[in-house]
Amino acid sequence: MSWISTLRRKKFMDPLTAALYIVPAGIIVAVFRMLPIGSAFFLSFFDVRMGRIRGFIGLAHYAQLWRDPSFWNSLGTTAYYVAGVVPVSLFLALLAAVLLNKKIRALGFYRTVYFLPVVTSLVAVSMVWKWIFHPRLGLLNYAFDRLGGSALLWLEEPRGVFELVASAAGWEWWPDGLAGPSLALVAVMIVSVWRGIGYNIVIFLAGLQNIPDQYYEAARIDGASPMQVFWKVTWPLLSPTTFYVLLSTTIVSFQVFTQIYLMTGPPVGGPMGTTKVIVYYLFERGFDAGGNMGFASAVALVLFAIILTLTLIQRRIVERRVYY
Template sequence: MRKNNALWGLAFLTPQLIGLIFFAVIPLVSALVLSFMKWDGFGERSFVGLDNFIYQFTNADFWTATYNTILYTVLTVPFGILLSMLLAIALNKIKGKEIYRLFYFMPVVTSSVSIGVIWMWILNGDLGILNQVLAMIGINGPDWLTNTNLVMISIAILSIWWQLGYNMVIFLAGLQGISKSYYEAAEIDGASKFQQFLKITLPMLSPTTFFVTIMAIIGSFQVFDQAFVMTNGGPGKASYTMVFHIYDNAFVDFRFGESSAAAMILFVVILIFTLVQFKLQKRWVHYED
Protein backbone atom coordinates (compact mmCIF):
# COMPACT_ATOMS: atom_id res chain seq x y z
CA MET A 1 0.00 0.00 0.00
CA ARG A 2 2.84 2.36 0.85
CA LYS A 3 4.43 1.64 -2.55
CA ASN A 4 1.14 2.28 -4.35
CA ASN A 5 0.70 5.57 -2.50
CA ALA A 6 4.21 6.62 -3.52
CA LEU A 7 3.49 5.76 -7.15
CA TRP A 8 0.25 7.73 -7.10
CA GLY A 9 2.04 10.68 -5.52
CA LEU A 10 4.74 10.54 -8.19
CA ALA A 11 2.08 10.35 -10.91
CA PHE A 12 0.41 13.52 -9.65
CA LEU A 13 3.77 15.31 -9.27
CA THR A 14 5.07 14.36 -12.72
CA PRO A 15 3.23 17.07 -14.75
CA GLN A 16 4.45 19.77 -12.37
CA LEU A 17 8.00 18.38 -12.39
CA ILE A 18 8.03 18.32 -16.19
CA GLY A 19 6.87 21.93 -16.29
CA LEU A 20 9.47 22.91 -13.71
CA ILE A 21 12.27 21.27 -15.67
CA PHE A 22 11.31 22.69 -19.07
CA PHE A 23 10.20 26.16 -17.99
CA ALA A 24 12.51 26.86 -15.04
CA VAL A 25 15.57 24.61 -14.75
CA ILE A 26 16.53 24.42 -18.44
CA PRO A 27 16.04 28.20 -19.07
CA LEU A 28 18.06 28.97 -15.92
CA VAL A 29 20.96 26.77 -17.01
CA SER A 30 20.78 28.18 -20.56
CA ALA A 31 20.89 31.74 -19.22
CA LEU A 32 23.86 30.89 -17.01
CA VAL A 33 25.80 29.45 -19.97
CA LEU A 34 24.82 32.36 -22.23
CA SER A 35 25.95 34.91 -19.62
CA PHE A 36 29.54 33.92 -20.42
CA MET A 37 29.00 34.26 -24.17
CA LYS A 38 28.80 37.03 -26.72
CA TRP A 39 25.81 36.43 -28.99
CA ASP A 40 23.46 38.60 -31.03
CA GLY A 41 20.83 35.89 -31.42
CA PHE A 42 21.82 34.84 -34.95
CA GLY A 43 25.54 34.29 -35.42
CA GLU A 44 28.10 32.15 -33.66
CA ARG A 45 28.49 32.30 -29.92
CA SER A 46 31.90 33.24 -28.56
CA PHE A 47 33.12 32.74 -24.99
CA VAL A 48 34.02 36.03 -23.26
CA GLY A 49 34.37 34.91 -19.65
CA LEU A 50 33.30 37.54 -17.12
CA ASP A 51 33.19 40.42 -19.62
CA ASN A 52 29.40 40.50 -19.66
CA PHE A 53 29.24 40.83 -15.88
CA ILE A 54 31.94 43.52 -15.89
CA TYR A 55 29.98 45.37 -18.57
CA GLN A 56 26.87 45.36 -16.39
CA PHE A 57 28.62 46.63 -13.29
CA THR A 58 30.21 49.47 -15.27
CA ASN A 59 27.01 50.34 -17.15
CA ALA A 60 25.10 53.41 -15.95
CA ASP A 61 21.80 51.95 -17.16
CA PHE A 62 22.31 48.91 -14.92
CA TRP A 63 22.65 51.09 -11.82
CA THR A 64 19.70 53.25 -12.87
CA ALA A 65 17.59 50.12 -13.21
CA THR A 66 18.84 48.84 -9.83
CA TYR A 67 17.96 52.11 -8.09
CA ASN A 68 14.48 52.24 -9.64
CA THR A 69 13.80 48.60 -8.75
CA ILE A 70 14.86 49.11 -5.12
CA LEU A 71 12.75 52.28 -4.92
CA TYR A 72 9.75 50.39 -6.28
CA THR A 73 10.31 47.59 -3.75
CA VAL A 74 10.51 50.04 -0.85
CA LEU A 75 7.31 51.74 -1.98
CA THR A 76 5.20 48.67 -2.69
CA VAL A 77 6.18 45.94 -0.23
CA PRO A 78 5.60 47.55 3.21
CA PHE A 79 2.58 49.63 2.19
CA GLY A 80 1.03 46.78 0.20
CA ILE A 81 1.40 44.30 3.07
CA LEU A 82 0.09 46.77 5.66
CA LEU A 83 -2.98 47.74 3.62
CA SER A 84 -3.85 44.15 2.70
CA MET A 85 -3.49 43.04 6.33
CA LEU A 86 -5.72 45.85 7.63
CA LEU A 87 -8.26 45.15 4.90
CA ALA A 88 -8.30 41.43 5.75
CA ILE A 89 -8.81 42.22 9.44
CA ALA A 90 -11.66 44.60 8.56
CA LEU A 91 -13.39 42.00 6.37
CA ASN A 92 -12.75 39.01 8.60
CA LYS A 93 -15.83 39.34 10.80
CA ILE A 94 -18.35 41.20 8.64
CA LYS A 95 -21.28 39.68 6.82
CA GLY A 96 -20.97 39.13 3.08
CA LYS A 97 -17.17 39.02 3.14
CA GLU A 98 -17.26 36.58 0.20
CA ILE A 99 -18.69 39.34 -2.02
CA TYR A 100 -16.08 41.86 -0.88
CA ARG A 101 -13.37 39.28 -1.40
CA LEU A 102 -14.59 38.71 -4.95
CA PHE A 103 -14.54 42.39 -5.84
CA TYR A 104 -11.12 42.99 -4.30
CA PHE A 105 -9.68 39.93 -6.05
CA MET A 106 -11.00 40.80 -9.53
CA PRO A 107 -8.01 43.05 -10.49
CA VAL A 108 -5.62 40.17 -9.71
CA VAL A 109 -7.04 38.02 -12.53
CA THR A 110 -7.08 40.95 -14.98
CA SER A 111 -4.20 41.08 -17.48
CA SER A 112 -1.35 43.45 -16.73
CA VAL A 113 -1.73 45.15 -20.12
CA SER A 114 -5.40 45.95 -19.44
CA ILE A 115 -4.55 47.26 -15.98
CA GLY A 116 -1.76 49.41 -17.41
CA VAL A 117 -3.94 50.93 -20.12
CA ILE A 118 -6.74 51.73 -17.64
CA TRP A 119 -4.34 53.42 -15.23
CA MET A 120 -2.74 55.39 -18.05
CA TRP A 121 -6.12 57.09 -18.49
CA ILE A 122 -6.62 57.49 -14.75
CA LEU A 123 -3.19 59.12 -14.28
CA ASN A 124 -3.17 61.19 -17.48
CA GLY A 125 -2.02 64.68 -16.58
CA ASP A 126 -4.55 66.49 -18.83
CA LEU A 127 -7.62 64.27 -19.10
CA GLY A 128 -7.09 61.74 -16.30
CA ILE A 129 -9.90 60.97 -13.88
CA LEU A 130 -7.66 61.43 -10.85
CA ASN A 131 -6.67 64.99 -11.78
CA GLN A 132 -10.28 65.85 -12.62
CA VAL A 133 -11.34 64.71 -9.14
CA LEU A 134 -8.51 66.73 -7.59
CA ALA A 135 -9.59 69.78 -9.61
CA MET A 136 -13.05 69.57 -8.05
CA ILE A 137 -11.54 70.27 -4.65
CA GLY A 138 -9.20 72.97 -5.94
CA ILE A 139 -6.02 70.95 -6.35
CA ASN A 140 -4.03 71.20 -9.56
CA GLY A 141 -2.97 67.61 -10.20
CA PRO A 142 0.55 66.89 -11.47
CA ASP A 143 1.65 64.98 -14.57
CA TRP A 144 1.84 61.62 -12.86
CA LEU A 145 3.50 59.66 -15.67
CA THR A 146 5.74 62.35 -17.17
CA ASN A 147 7.21 63.74 -13.96
CA THR A 148 10.50 61.98 -13.18
CA ASN A 149 9.92 62.40 -9.43
CA LEU A 150 6.41 60.93 -9.48
CA VAL A 151 6.45 58.21 -12.11
CA MET A 152 7.73 55.40 -9.86
CA ILE A 153 5.31 56.45 -7.13
CA SER A 154 2.49 56.28 -9.68
CA ILE A 155 3.50 52.79 -10.81
CA ALA A 156 3.82 51.73 -7.17
CA ILE A 157 0.26 52.96 -6.42
CA LEU A 158 -1.03 50.91 -9.35
CA SER A 159 0.83 47.81 -8.18
CA ILE A 160 -0.37 48.11 -4.58
CA TRP A 161 -3.97 48.37 -5.80
CA TRP A 162 -3.46 45.51 -8.26
CA GLN A 163 -2.07 43.04 -5.71
CA LEU A 164 -4.20 44.17 -2.78
CA GLY A 165 -6.83 41.49 -3.35
CA TYR A 166 -4.33 38.63 -3.60
CA ASN A 167 -2.55 39.52 -0.37
CA MET A 168 -5.88 40.19 1.35
CA VAL A 169 -7.15 36.68 0.51
CA ILE A 170 -3.94 35.15 1.89
CA PHE A 171 -4.25 37.14 5.12
CA LEU A 172 -7.94 36.22 5.40
CA ALA A 173 -7.00 32.54 5.22
CA GLY A 174 -4.40 33.10 7.94
CA LEU A 175 -6.87 34.96 10.17
CA GLN A 176 -9.48 32.24 9.86
CA GLY A 177 -6.89 29.70 10.95
CA ILE A 178 -6.40 31.39 14.34
CA SER A 179 -8.33 29.59 17.06
CA LYS A 180 -11.04 31.67 18.76
CA SER A 181 -10.03 30.19 22.09
CA TYR A 182 -7.03 32.56 22.24
CA TYR A 183 -9.28 35.60 21.98
CA GLU A 184 -11.79 34.18 24.49
CA ALA A 185 -9.00 33.62 27.01
CA ALA A 186 -7.65 37.13 26.40
CA GLU A 187 -11.09 38.66 26.97
CA ILE A 188 -11.43 36.78 30.25
CA ASP A 189 -8.06 38.22 31.31
CA GLY A 190 -9.31 41.72 30.43
CA ALA A 191 -7.18 42.34 27.33
CA SER A 192 -8.38 45.13 25.04
CA LYS A 193 -8.94 44.68 21.30
CA PHE A 194 -5.67 46.43 20.55
CA GLN A 195 -3.79 44.22 23.02
CA GLN A 196 -5.37 41.15 21.42
CA PHE A 197 -4.19 42.39 18.02
CA LEU A 198 -0.62 42.89 19.24
CA LYS A 199 -0.32 39.77 21.38
CA ILE A 200 -2.45 37.28 19.43
CA THR A 201 -3.27 38.35 15.88
CA LEU A 202 0.17 39.60 14.81
CA PRO A 203 2.19 36.67 16.27
CA MET A 204 -0.26 34.04 15.00
CA LEU A 205 -0.38 35.74 11.61
CA SER A 206 3.41 35.92 11.31
CA PRO A 207 3.77 32.77 9.11
CA THR A 208 1.28 34.27 6.66
CA THR A 209 3.05 37.63 6.82
CA PHE A 210 6.35 35.90 6.14
CA PHE A 211 4.95 34.15 3.05
CA VAL A 212 3.36 37.35 1.71
CA THR A 213 6.60 39.29 2.31
CA ILE A 214 8.69 36.72 0.45
CA MET A 215 6.34 36.70 -2.54
CA ALA A 216 5.98 40.49 -2.54
CA ILE A 217 9.74 41.11 -2.59
CA ILE A 218 10.32 38.55 -5.34
CA GLY A 219 7.51 40.08 -7.39
CA SER A 220 8.73 43.63 -6.84
CA PHE A 221 12.21 42.80 -8.15
CA GLN A 222 10.60 41.39 -11.29
CA VAL A 223 8.39 44.41 -12.11
CA PHE A 224 8.18 45.02 -15.84
CA ASP A 225 4.67 45.06 -17.30
CA GLN A 226 3.53 48.26 -15.62
CA ALA A 227 6.59 50.27 -16.66
CA PHE A 228 6.58 48.85 -20.19
CA VAL A 229 2.91 49.55 -20.88
CA MET A 230 2.51 52.88 -19.11
CA THR A 231 5.83 54.70 -19.60
CA ASN A 232 8.14 52.49 -21.70
CA GLY A 233 10.80 53.05 -19.04
CA GLY A 234 10.56 56.84 -19.18
CA PRO A 235 10.58 59.69 -18.78
CA GLY A 236 14.35 59.81 -18.97
CA LYS A 237 14.58 56.22 -17.69
CA ALA A 238 12.94 57.25 -14.42
CA SER A 239 10.87 54.02 -14.55
CA TYR A 240 13.60 51.88 -16.12
CA THR A 241 13.58 48.74 -13.96
CA MET A 242 15.88 45.73 -13.79
CA VAL A 243 13.72 43.42 -15.89
CA PHE A 244 13.20 46.28 -18.35
CA HIS A 245 17.00 46.51 -18.58
CA ILE A 246 17.22 42.77 -19.28
CA TYR A 247 14.54 43.07 -21.96
CA ASP A 248 16.21 46.13 -23.49
CA ASN A 249 19.59 44.40 -23.75
CA ALA A 250 18.14 41.24 -25.28
CA PHE A 251 15.31 42.27 -27.58
CA VAL A 252 16.19 45.87 -28.47
CA ASP A 253 20.00 45.84 -28.63
CA PHE A 254 20.31 42.08 -29.34
CA ARG A 255 23.05 41.62 -26.74
CA PHE A 256 21.86 38.32 -25.34
CA GLY A 257 25.05 37.65 -23.42
CA GLU A 258 24.88 40.93 -21.52
CA SER A 259 21.17 40.43 -20.97
CA SER A 260 21.74 36.95 -19.52
CA ALA A 261 24.44 38.33 -17.22
CA ALA A 262 21.99 40.95 -15.90
CA ALA A 263 19.38 38.21 -15.43
CA MET A 264 21.83 36.09 -13.44
CA ILE A 265 22.74 39.07 -11.25
CA LEU A 266 19.04 39.62 -10.56
CA PHE A 267 18.61 35.91 -9.79
CA VAL A 268 21.47 36.02 -7.26
CA VAL A 269 20.09 39.19 -5.63
CA ILE A 270 16.62 37.63 -5.23
CA LEU A 271 18.17 34.41 -3.93
CA ILE A 272 20.22 36.31 -1.33
CA PHE A 273 17.20 38.33 -0.17
CA THR A 274 15.15 35.15 0.14
CA LEU A 275 17.83 33.27 2.09
CA VAL A 276 18.33 36.24 4.43
CA GLN A 277 14.60 36.38 5.10
CA PHE A 278 14.49 32.66 5.83
CA LYS A 279 17.38 33.15 8.25
CA LEU A 280 15.77 36.12 10.01
CA GLN A 281 12.29 34.60 10.16
CA LYS A 282 13.34 32.50 13.16
CA ARG A 283 13.35 35.72 15.21
CA TRP A 284 9.82 36.91 14.46
CA VAL A 285 7.80 34.10 12.86
CA HIS A 286 5.84 32.06 15.41
CA TYR A 287 4.33 28.72 14.45
CA GLU A 288 1.50 27.24 16.50
CA ASP A 289 2.52 24.10 18.33
Protein backbone atom coordinates (compact mmCIF):
# COMPACT_ATOMS: atom_id res chain seq x y z
CA MET A 1 0.00 0.00 0.00
CA SER A 2 2.99 2.26 -0.19
CA TRP A 3 1.56 4.00 -3.25
CA ILE A 4 -1.15 5.51 -1.12
CA SER A 5 1.21 7.16 1.31
CA THR A 6 3.33 8.37 -1.60
CA LEU A 7 0.24 9.81 -3.15
CA ARG A 8 -0.76 11.39 0.10
CA ARG A 9 2.62 12.92 0.68
CA LYS A 10 2.64 14.27 -2.84
CA LYS A 11 -0.79 15.78 -2.59
CA PHE A 12 -0.16 17.20 0.81
CA MET A 13 3.12 18.95 0.19
CA ASP A 14 1.84 21.19 -2.52
CA PRO A 15 1.91 24.70 -1.05
CA LEU A 16 -0.17 26.17 -3.85
CA THR A 17 -3.17 24.00 -3.11
CA ALA A 18 -2.78 24.64 0.57
CA ALA A 19 -2.68 28.36 -0.15
CA LEU A 20 -6.04 28.08 -1.91
CA TYR A 21 -7.58 26.79 1.29
CA ILE A 22 -5.92 29.31 3.55
CA VAL A 23 -6.33 32.38 1.38
CA PRO A 24 -9.94 33.28 2.30
CA ALA A 25 -9.17 33.39 6.01
CA GLY A 26 -5.63 34.58 5.36
CA ILE A 27 -6.64 37.71 3.49
CA ILE A 28 -9.06 38.76 6.20
CA VAL A 29 -6.58 38.09 8.98
CA ALA A 30 -3.83 39.90 7.08
CA VAL A 31 -5.88 42.97 6.16
CA PHE A 32 -7.99 43.36 9.28
CA ARG A 33 -5.68 42.08 12.02
CA MET A 34 -2.04 42.01 11.01
CA LEU A 35 -2.10 45.20 8.98
CA PRO A 36 -3.89 47.24 11.67
CA ILE A 37 -1.56 45.98 14.38
CA GLY A 38 1.42 46.80 12.21
CA SER A 39 0.03 50.21 11.38
CA ALA A 40 -0.78 50.97 15.02
CA PHE A 41 2.91 50.63 15.64
CA PHE A 42 3.76 52.69 12.56
CA LEU A 43 1.12 55.37 13.13
CA SER A 44 2.19 55.98 16.69
CA PHE A 45 5.29 57.74 15.29
CA PHE A 46 3.25 60.02 13.04
CA ASP A 47 0.98 62.99 13.37
CA VAL A 48 -2.35 61.72 12.03
CA ARG A 49 -5.20 64.19 12.02
CA MET A 50 -8.46 64.11 10.07
CA GLY A 51 -7.44 60.70 8.70
CA ARG A 52 -4.33 62.11 7.04
CA ILE A 53 -0.70 61.51 7.92
CA ARG A 54 0.91 64.88 8.54
CA GLY A 55 4.48 63.98 9.27
CA PHE A 56 6.90 61.87 11.22
CA ILE A 57 7.34 62.94 14.81
CA GLY A 58 9.29 60.06 16.30
CA LEU A 59 8.60 59.36 19.94
CA ALA A 60 6.84 62.65 20.56
CA HIS A 61 3.48 60.98 21.20
CA TYR A 62 4.98 58.74 23.82
CA ALA A 63 6.65 61.70 25.47
CA GLN A 64 3.40 63.63 25.39
CA LEU A 65 1.62 60.65 26.88
CA TRP A 66 4.15 60.42 29.66
CA ARG A 67 3.58 64.05 30.60
CA ASP A 68 -0.21 63.99 30.32
CA PRO A 69 -1.76 63.85 33.81
CA SER A 70 -5.09 62.67 32.41
CA PHE A 71 -3.33 59.64 30.96
CA TRP A 72 -2.01 58.75 34.39
CA ASN A 73 -5.44 59.41 35.87
CA SER A 74 -7.08 57.07 33.41
CA LEU A 75 -4.42 54.47 34.13
CA GLY A 76 -5.05 54.83 37.86
CA THR A 77 -8.80 54.51 37.33
CA THR A 78 -8.25 51.38 35.25
CA ALA A 79 -5.96 49.97 37.94
CA TYR A 80 -8.66 50.54 40.58
CA TYR A 81 -11.17 48.86 38.33
CA VAL A 82 -9.00 45.80 37.64
CA ALA A 83 -7.92 45.53 41.28
CA GLY A 84 -11.57 45.58 42.32
CA VAL A 85 -13.21 43.40 39.71
CA VAL A 86 -10.66 40.60 39.37
CA PRO A 87 -10.32 39.40 42.99
CA VAL A 88 -14.01 39.82 43.79
CA SER A 89 -15.11 38.01 40.66
CA LEU A 90 -12.63 35.20 41.24
CA PHE A 91 -13.54 34.79 44.89
CA LEU A 92 -17.30 34.77 44.36
CA ALA A 93 -17.06 32.53 41.31
CA LEU A 94 -14.87 30.03 43.13
CA LEU A 95 -17.19 30.07 46.13
CA ALA A 96 -20.23 29.46 43.92
CA ALA A 97 -18.44 26.73 41.98
CA VAL A 98 -17.37 24.94 45.16
CA LEU A 99 -20.95 25.06 46.45
CA LEU A 100 -22.29 23.85 43.11
CA ASN A 101 -19.80 21.00 43.13
CA LYS A 102 -21.29 19.55 46.31
CA LYS A 103 -23.53 17.15 44.40
CA ILE A 104 -26.53 19.37 44.80
CA ARG A 105 -29.94 18.88 43.29
CA ALA A 106 -30.85 20.85 40.14
CA LEU A 107 -27.26 21.87 39.42
CA GLY A 108 -28.29 22.76 35.86
CA PHE A 109 -30.82 25.27 37.13
CA TYR A 110 -28.30 27.26 39.15
CA ARG A 111 -25.73 27.14 36.40
CA THR A 112 -28.26 28.35 33.85
CA VAL A 113 -29.31 31.25 36.05
CA TYR A 114 -25.77 32.32 36.96
CA PHE A 115 -24.71 32.21 33.32
CA LEU A 116 -27.70 34.13 31.99
CA PRO A 117 -26.09 37.61 32.09
CA VAL A 118 -23.19 36.36 29.94
CA VAL A 119 -25.59 35.78 27.06
CA THR A 120 -27.27 39.17 27.33
CA SER A 121 -25.81 42.23 25.70
CA LEU A 122 -23.69 44.54 27.75
CA VAL A 123 -25.64 47.49 26.38
CA ALA A 124 -28.98 46.22 27.68
CA VAL A 125 -27.46 45.13 30.97
CA SER A 126 -25.84 48.54 31.46
CA MET A 127 -29.17 50.27 30.85
CA VAL A 128 -30.95 48.06 33.37
CA TRP A 129 -28.31 48.65 36.03
CA LYS A 130 -28.25 52.36 35.42
CA TRP A 131 -31.95 52.34 36.22
CA ILE A 132 -31.41 50.18 39.31
CA PHE A 133 -28.74 52.66 40.49
CA HIS A 134 -31.01 55.66 39.87
CA PRO A 135 -30.38 57.99 42.82
CA ARG A 136 -34.02 58.95 43.34
CA LEU A 137 -36.18 56.17 41.92
CA GLY A 138 -33.80 53.24 41.78
CA LEU A 139 -34.42 49.83 43.25
CA LEU A 140 -31.14 49.79 45.14
CA ASN A 141 -31.75 53.00 47.02
CA TYR A 142 -35.24 51.74 47.80
CA ALA A 143 -33.71 48.60 49.29
CA PHE A 144 -31.25 50.74 51.28
CA ASP A 145 -34.14 52.86 52.44
CA ARG A 146 -36.04 49.80 53.67
CA LEU A 147 -32.97 48.49 55.46
CA GLY A 148 -32.50 51.79 57.24
CA GLY A 149 -29.55 53.02 55.20
CA SER A 150 -29.30 56.35 53.50
CA ALA A 151 -29.66 56.87 49.78
CA LEU A 152 -26.49 57.08 47.72
CA LEU A 153 -25.79 58.80 44.43
CA TRP A 154 -24.15 55.68 42.96
CA LEU A 155 -23.23 56.40 39.35
CA GLU A 156 -23.34 60.13 39.97
CA GLU A 157 -21.09 60.10 43.01
CA PRO A 158 -17.56 61.37 42.31
CA ARG A 159 -16.32 60.94 45.88
CA GLY A 160 -14.10 58.00 46.66
CA VAL A 161 -15.54 55.06 48.55
CA PHE A 162 -12.97 55.20 51.35
CA GLU A 163 -13.70 58.88 51.77
CA LEU A 164 -17.44 58.10 51.94
CA VAL A 165 -16.90 55.41 54.55
CA ALA A 166 -14.70 57.75 56.55
CA SER A 167 -17.23 60.54 56.47
CA ALA A 168 -20.01 58.13 57.41
CA ALA A 169 -17.85 57.12 60.38
CA GLY A 170 -17.69 60.76 61.37
CA TRP A 171 -14.21 61.72 60.19
CA GLU A 172 -14.15 65.32 59.20
CA TRP A 173 -11.03 65.13 57.12
CA TRP A 174 -9.65 62.48 54.83
CA PRO A 175 -6.51 62.68 52.65
CA ASP A 176 -7.28 63.11 48.95
CA GLY A 177 -4.78 60.46 47.95
CA LEU A 178 -6.63 57.82 49.93
CA ALA A 179 -10.12 58.63 48.66
CA GLY A 180 -10.15 55.43 46.65
CA PRO A 181 -12.16 54.75 43.48
CA SER A 182 -15.28 56.85 43.15
CA LEU A 183 -18.56 55.24 44.11
CA ALA A 184 -19.52 55.61 40.44
CA LEU A 185 -16.61 53.40 39.44
CA VAL A 186 -17.45 50.91 42.18
CA ALA A 187 -21.01 50.74 40.85
CA VAL A 188 -19.63 49.90 37.41
CA MET A 189 -17.42 47.24 39.00
CA ILE A 190 -20.47 45.67 40.64
CA VAL A 191 -22.14 45.40 37.24
CA SER A 192 -19.03 43.91 35.64
CA VAL A 193 -18.71 41.28 38.34
CA TRP A 194 -22.40 40.46 38.02
CA ARG A 195 -22.17 40.19 34.26
CA GLY A 196 -19.05 38.08 34.02
CA ILE A 197 -19.27 35.84 37.06
CA GLY A 198 -21.33 33.12 35.37
CA TYR A 199 -18.55 32.53 32.90
CA ASN A 200 -15.97 32.16 35.67
CA ILE A 201 -18.29 29.86 37.64
CA VAL A 202 -18.68 27.54 34.65
CA ILE A 203 -14.92 27.41 34.11
CA PHE A 204 -14.21 26.79 37.81
CA LEU A 205 -16.90 24.12 37.95
CA ALA A 206 -15.38 22.30 34.99
CA GLY A 207 -11.99 22.50 36.71
CA LEU A 208 -13.40 21.14 39.97
CA GLN A 209 -15.11 18.28 38.19
CA ASN A 210 -11.81 17.38 36.56
CA ILE A 211 -10.16 16.69 39.91
CA PRO A 212 -10.13 12.89 40.28
CA ASP A 213 -12.10 11.47 43.18
CA GLN A 214 -9.14 9.41 44.40
CA TYR A 215 -7.52 12.50 45.87
CA TYR A 216 -10.56 13.29 47.94
CA GLU A 217 -10.79 9.66 48.95
CA ALA A 218 -7.19 9.65 50.09
CA ALA A 219 -7.68 12.86 52.03
CA ARG A 220 -10.76 11.39 53.65
CA ILE A 221 -8.94 8.25 54.72
CA ASP A 222 -6.23 10.45 56.23
CA GLY A 223 -8.95 12.23 58.18
CA ALA A 224 -8.47 15.69 56.67
CA SER A 225 -10.92 18.42 57.65
CA PRO A 226 -12.95 20.12 54.88
CA MET A 227 -10.70 23.16 55.15
CA GLN A 228 -7.60 21.01 54.79
CA VAL A 229 -9.17 19.20 51.85
CA PHE A 230 -9.80 22.51 50.15
CA TRP A 231 -6.34 23.98 50.73
CA LYS A 232 -4.32 20.79 50.28
CA VAL A 233 -6.26 19.09 47.49
CA THR A 234 -8.73 21.35 45.68
CA TRP A 235 -6.74 24.58 45.59
CA PRO A 236 -3.45 23.15 44.22
CA LEU A 237 -5.17 20.88 41.71
CA LEU A 238 -7.43 23.70 40.59
CA SER A 239 -4.54 26.11 40.09
CA PRO A 240 -4.31 25.81 36.28
CA THR A 241 -8.00 26.75 36.09
CA THR A 242 -7.56 29.57 38.60
CA PHE A 243 -4.64 30.83 36.57
CA TYR A 244 -6.69 30.84 33.39
CA VAL A 245 -9.61 32.63 35.03
CA LEU A 246 -7.28 35.16 36.64
CA LEU A 247 -5.59 35.88 33.33
CA SER A 248 -8.71 36.17 31.20
CA THR A 249 -10.58 38.29 33.74
CA THR A 250 -7.61 40.64 34.06
CA ILE A 251 -7.24 41.04 30.30
CA VAL A 252 -10.95 41.71 29.78
CA SER A 253 -11.07 44.12 32.72
CA PHE A 254 -8.23 46.20 31.34
CA GLN A 255 -10.28 46.80 28.20
CA VAL A 256 -13.47 47.88 29.95
CA PHE A 257 -15.36 50.46 27.96
CA THR A 258 -19.00 49.68 27.13
CA GLN A 259 -20.32 49.67 30.71
CA ILE A 260 -18.64 52.96 31.42
CA TYR A 261 -19.72 54.52 28.16
CA LEU A 262 -23.35 53.65 28.86
CA MET A 263 -23.70 53.96 32.61
CA THR A 264 -21.69 56.96 33.68
CA GLY A 265 -22.20 60.37 32.31
CA PRO A 266 -23.17 62.73 30.98
CA PRO A 267 -20.75 64.32 31.62
CA VAL A 268 -18.51 62.06 29.61
CA GLY A 269 -16.18 60.00 31.74
CA GLY A 270 -18.50 59.99 34.70
CA PRO A 271 -18.79 62.40 37.61
CA MET A 272 -15.66 64.59 37.60
CA GLY A 273 -14.04 62.18 35.15
CA THR A 274 -13.66 59.56 37.85
CA THR A 275 -14.69 56.69 35.59
CA LYS A 276 -12.52 57.62 32.64
CA VAL A 277 -10.59 54.41 31.99
CA ILE A 278 -7.75 53.95 29.55
CA VAL A 279 -9.83 52.78 26.58
CA TYR A 280 -12.09 55.77 27.11
CA TYR A 281 -9.04 58.01 27.04
CA LEU A 282 -7.90 56.27 23.84
CA PHE A 283 -11.17 56.89 22.03
CA GLU A 284 -11.38 60.45 23.25
CA ARG A 285 -7.92 61.22 21.89
CA GLY A 286 -8.47 59.34 18.64
CA PHE A 287 -11.98 60.15 17.56
CA ASP A 288 -13.13 63.32 19.28
CA ALA A 289 -12.84 66.68 17.60
CA GLY A 290 -9.20 67.43 16.88
CA GLY A 291 -8.38 63.79 17.59
CA ASN A 292 -5.02 62.44 16.60
CA MET A 293 -5.07 58.82 15.55
CA GLY A 294 -1.29 58.63 15.81
CA PHE A 295 -1.59 59.58 19.45
CA ALA A 296 -4.45 57.13 19.95
CA SER A 297 -2.28 54.41 18.42
CA ALA A 298 0.45 55.21 20.92
CA VAL A 299 -2.10 54.84 23.73
CA ALA A 300 -3.29 51.55 22.23
CA LEU A 301 0.25 50.18 22.13
CA VAL A 302 0.92 51.23 25.70
CA LEU A 303 -2.28 49.41 26.70
CA PHE A 304 -1.14 46.37 24.74
CA ALA A 305 2.27 46.50 26.38
CA ILE A 306 0.68 46.67 29.84
CA ILE A 307 -1.59 43.72 29.16
CA LEU A 308 1.25 41.70 27.70
CA THR A 309 3.56 42.51 30.61
CA LEU A 310 0.91 41.61 33.17
CA THR A 311 0.28 38.36 31.35
CA LEU A 312 3.95 37.51 31.47
CA ILE A 313 4.32 38.51 35.12
CA GLN A 314 1.24 36.52 36.09
CA ARG A 315 2.56 33.56 34.18
CA ARG A 316 5.90 33.86 35.97
CA ILE A 317 4.44 34.14 39.44
CA VAL A 318 1.80 31.53 38.99
CA GLU A 319 4.02 29.10 37.11
CA ARG A 320 5.85 28.24 40.29
CA ARG A 321 2.65 27.51 42.15
CA VAL A 322 0.65 25.86 39.45
CA TYR A 323 0.48 22.08 39.63
CA TYR A 324 -0.11 20.81 36.16
